[in-house]
Amino acid sequence: MSPPRPRQSKFKDVADSLREKIRSGALAPGEQLPSTKHLALAHGVSEETIRLVVKELKDSGDVVAAWGKGVFVRRPRQLVTREPQFRYPWEKARARLSEKERATSGVSEYDTGRPRDHFDFPASYHQIEADAALAARFSTQQGTALLQRLYRTTVRDEDHPIALIKSYLLYEMASQNPELLDETREPWPGGTMHQLWTVGVEIDRIVDEVATRAPTPEEADALGLATHMAVFVLEKTSFSTQDTVVEYSEVVLPGDRTRLRYTVQLERWAEE
Amino acid sequence: MSPPRPRQSKFKDVADSLREKIRSGALAPGEQLPSTKHLALAHGVSEETIRLVVKELKDSGDVVAAWGKGVFVRRPRQLVTREPQFRYPWEKARARLSEKERATSGVSEYDTGRPRDHFDFPASYHQIEADAALAARFSTQQGTALLQRLYRTTVRDEDHPIALIKSYLLYEMASQNPELLDETREPWPGGTMHQLWTVGVEIDRIVDEVATRAPTPEEADALGLATHMAVFVLEKTSFSTQDTVVEYSEVVLPGDRTRLRYTVQLERWAEE
DNA sequence: GAGTGGTCTAGACCACTGT
DNA sequence: CAGTGGTCTAGACCACTCC
Numbered sequence: 001m002s003p004p005r006p007r008q009s010k011f012k013d014v015a016d017s018l019r020e021k022i023r024s025g026a027l028a029p030g031e032q033l034p035s036t037k038h039l040a041l042a043h044g045v046s047e048e049t050i051r052l053v054v055k056e057l058k059d060s061g062d063v064v065a066a067w068g069k070g071v072f073v074r075r076p077r078q079l080v081t082r083e084p085q086f087r088y089p090w091e092k093a094r095a096r097l098s099e100k101e102r103a104t105s106g107v108s109e110y111d112t113g114r115p116r117d118h119f120d121f122p123a124s125y126h127q128i129e130a131d132a133a134l135a136a137r138f139s140t141q142q143g144t145a146l147l148q149r150l151y152r153t154t155v156r157d158e159d160h161p162i163a164l165i166k167s168y169l170l171y172e173m174a175s176q177n178p179e180l181l182d183e184t185r186e187p188w189p190g191g192t193m194h195q196l197w198t199v200g201v202e203i204d205r206i207v208d209e210v211a212t213r214a215p216t217p218e219e220a221d222a223l224g225l226a227t228h229m230a231v232f233v234l235e236k237t238s239f240s241t242q243d244t245v246v247e248y249s250e251v252v253l254p255g256d257r258t259r260l261r262y263t264v265q266l267e268r269w270a271e272e
Numbered sequence: 273m274s275p276p277r278p279r280q281s282k283f284k285d286v287a288d289s290l291r292e293k294i295r296s297g298a299l300a301p302g303e304q305l306p307s308t309k310h311l312a313l314a315h316g317v318s319e320e321t322i323r324l325v326v327k328e329l330k331d332s333g334d335v336v337a338a339w340g341k342g343v344f345v346r347r348p349r350q351l352v353t354r355e356p357q358f359r360y361p362w363e364k365a366r367a368r369l370s371e372k373e374r375a376t377s378g379v380s381e382y383d384t385g386r387p388r389d390h391f392d393f394p395a396s397y398h399q400i401e402a403d404a405a406l407a408a409r410f411s412t413q414q415g416t417a418l419l420q421r422l423y424r425t426t427v428r429d430e431d432h433p434i435a436l437i438k439s440y441l442l443y444e445m446a447s448q449n450p451e452l453l454d455e456t457r458e459p460w461p462g463g464t465m466h467q468l469w470t471v472g473v474e475i476d477r478i479v480d481e482v483a484t485r486a487p488t489p490e491e492a493d494a495l496g497l498a499t500h501m502a503v504f505v506l507e508k509t510s511f512s513t514q515d516t517v518v519e520y521s522e523v524v525l526p527g528d529r530t531r532l533r534y535t536v537q538l539e540r541w542a543e544e
Numbered sequence: 545g546a547g548t549g550g551t552c553t554a555g556a557c558c559a560c561t562g563t
Numbered sequence: 564c565a566g567t568g569g570t571c572t573a574g575a576c577c578a579c580t581c582c
Contacts, residue, residue: 009550010552011551035567036568037566037567045552045553046554047555051569051570055569060486060500066560066567066568067559067560067567067569068559068560068561068568069560069561069567070561071568084536085534085536088538089536089538089539096541202541205536205537205538206536206538207535208532208533209532210482210534211527211530211531212502213528214332228500230502256485258484259482261481262356262534263480264360264361265476266361266476267361268513269364269368269474281569281570283570307547307549308549308550309547317571317572319573321570321571324571337548337549338580339549339550339578339580340578340581341547343548
């Protein structure tokens with residue numbers, strides 16, 4: 001299973017050497033690597049071996065290849081810290097402000113500190129039937145009608161969104177306010193918290209479940225990730241004050257630029 | 273950058289076909305794949321191409337190769353859900369129990385539900401000097417003496433630990449109780465919360481910062497991960513009731529078997 | 545021994561970018 | 564056109580397993 005060779009493989013020698021140069025900054029971000037031919041000669045290996053090493057570096061996100069031009073060191077991206085314990089209460093407080101106040105900003109501005117007009121929020125709505133997993137989330141029957149809403153939070157001057165979101169509402173609940181079924185009303189000032197309020201729902205708590213995995217090819221493409229960079233999958237379940245699940249969403253976040261922060265406050269020990 | 277070919281590459285054809293068979297269960301966990309030769313003939317491609325596809329499946333964790341024997345579908349591992357908002361308060365409450373009570377169980381049992389004697393807790397202590405990053409965490413000077421403690425939480429009947437932990441204490445603080453400098457006293461009944469209590473420290477809150485990335489080769493090896501499976505990196509900062517940082521640890525968790533769950537409780541809206 | 549996976553290469557051929 | 568990366572193959576050679 002592990003490398004049976006006593007000595008390092010040539011492949012690994014070259015890969016480690018290049019990675020070292022990149023990590024140390026000897027090859028700076030944006031800089032072009034020597035061509036496949038040069039590298040092959042320099043390391044005394046075949047071009048095919050170089051090709052395989054470069055493929056690995058590409059897939060792991062260290063390097064970006066441009067067709068017919070060359071291979072370049074990837075530039076790191078700006079970090080976005082997502083802090084749900086501040087964000088969710090802030091959203092909830094905003095939901096009952098006037099439309100004018102709600103319109104001034106949204107959660108993406110909250111996360112990134114950029115003004116609202118730097119964002120696009122393409123949204124598309126679909127009526128679907130709950131599969132087993134979704135039905136379990138909502139404690140309902142398989143086949144129950146749900147409103148699926150797809151979003152991608154996009155910064156205008158960037159190439160890739162900072163999140164891919166699938167949000168689900170019970171169709172019956174959402175249809176109590178027909179405007180909630182209309183995707184052209186997005187972006188909705190005040191967001192989901194306000195939308196739910198229009199049908200009489202107040203959120204009591206939100207449960208975040210966080211997993212990590214490799215992106216699907218579609219996710220990697222959409223988020224600008226190499227195929228072997230990780231994503232967070234944040235499964236967010238919102239409970240109403242009646243203790244029922246009123247929204248469930250799956251948020252896919254690019255692992256190279258996202259951090260999550262949660263604070264656990266502890267009770268003081270009683271004096272002895 | 274993207275595949276320039278109009279048609280799918282043979283590589284991708286074969287990779288997708290095999291992945292499909294695995295994901296759908298047509299090739300069940302533990303089952304052996306046909307040999308390289310067979311696959312090459314069956315798909316009408318060269319053995320080398322098959323080799324590359326199998327390497328990819330191996331690296332992504334779909335498949336495990338056994339030297340001289342064959343290639344087998346990987347068996348999924350049992351999930352461990354880590355819920356800090358329950359775990360940390362539980363640890364804090366336990367820290368002031370009698371030694372006898374503390375000795376009965378620990379956090380790993382809490383996470384996994386397995387009895388204490390199923391675990392090993394190899395620990396090693398080292399005195400180190402804070403680098404820039406660590407100094408910033410503790411709001412202290414670079415070069416300050418720290419006690420670095422390395423743990424790996426291991427289940428006896430499993431091959432791999434469920435976490436790799438690097439924990440840091442201020443050396444000066446820890447040395448107030450010489451027993452805290454002695455790695456042979458691990459596992460310490462009541463854990464770090466009790467250890468800190470012996471030097472007069474009570475924890476007020478803990479901040480978890482979660483990132484995700486590919487494992488280092490060492491981490492992949494230790495945690496039994498394929499090279500392209502993701503890990504969580506949980507940076508855990510403990511603040512004392514005096515609002516100073518008293519412990520900082522980096523916990524590396526295997527992404528294929530770990531979930532994190534956090535609940536955000538919201539305040540009720542005031543009646544209108 | 546025969547069967548398995550693993551490393552590496554030479555070289556044919558394709559496709560895009562520049563000048 | 565020359566220079567770049569990208570796909571694929573045939574085949575030599577190595578190392579481990581099981582009989």
